[in-house]
Amino acid sequence: MATDLQTPDQQSLTTLAAGIAKDAQELLTQHLTLLKVEAREEMRKISDAAIALLTGMAVALVGAILLGFMLVYLLHAWAGRPDYLWAWFGVVGGVVAGIGGGLLAGGIIAFRNVHLPPPQTAEAVKEDLEWQTRPR
Numbered sequence: 001m002a003t004d005l006q007t008p009d010q011q012s013l014t015t016l017a018a019g020i021a022k023d024a025q026e027l028l029t030q031h032l033t034l035l036k037v038e039a040r041e042e043m044r045k046i047s048d049a050a051i052a053l054l055t056g057m058a059v060a061l062v063g064a065i066l067l068g069f070m071l072v073y074l075l076h077a078w079a080g081r082p083d084y085l086w087a088w089f090g091v092v093g094g095v096v097a098g099i100g101g102g103l104l105a106g107g108i109i110a111f112r113n114v115h116l117p118p119p120q121t122a123e124a125v126k127e128d129l130e131w132q133t134r135p136r
Contacts, residue, residue, distance in 0.1 A: 024128065027128055028125070028128040028129070031121060031124045031125045031128055032125060034121050034124075035117060035118065035121045035122060035125055038117075038118035038121050039117055039118065041118075042114050042115060042117075042118060045110065045113060045114045046111070046114050048110060049107050049110030049111045049113075049114065050107070051107075052103055052106050052107035052110055053103075053104060053107030053108070053110075053111070054107075055103055055107075056100050056101070056102070056103025056104035056105075056106070056107055057100070057104065058100070059096060059097075059099055059100030059103060060096075060097055060100030060101060060103075060104060061100070062096050062100070063093050063094070063095075063096035063097025063098070063099075063100050064093075064097060065093075066089055066092055066093030066096060066097075067089075067090065067093035067094070067097060068093075069089045069093070070089035070090040070093050073089055074090075
């Protein structure tokens with residue numbers, strides 16, 4: 001008496017369906033791994049942008065302080081003694097503030113290039129999950 005009630009055609013169809021399900025699961029795992037790697041890359045971008053932004057803020061602060069000293073010396077020079085020390089504070093403060101402004105702009109631009117979660121991989125994972133959870 002035969003214990004195997006499936007015909008060879010049914011058996012191969014079952015094997016094929018199981019293989020498809022296994023492949024879909026493997027694809028989902030690969031997409032999740034890709035999402036993790038891309039998220040890590042985006043976090044690195046955020047870190048780099050934050051460093052540029054904080055450095056720019058610090059340099060701009062130094063420039064603002066120097067420009068403040070320049071204003072004090074300028075007012076002092078207008079008050080009586082024409083000594084040109086204020087001009088040097090202004091030149092140095094202006095250059096430092098310009099560098100700080102450039103770093104700030106670079107940090108802002110870098111933050112605009114960050115996309116969490118990575119849009120293409122997130123969409124692929126969403127499609128994989130929908131395919132696996134869709135009622136048949």
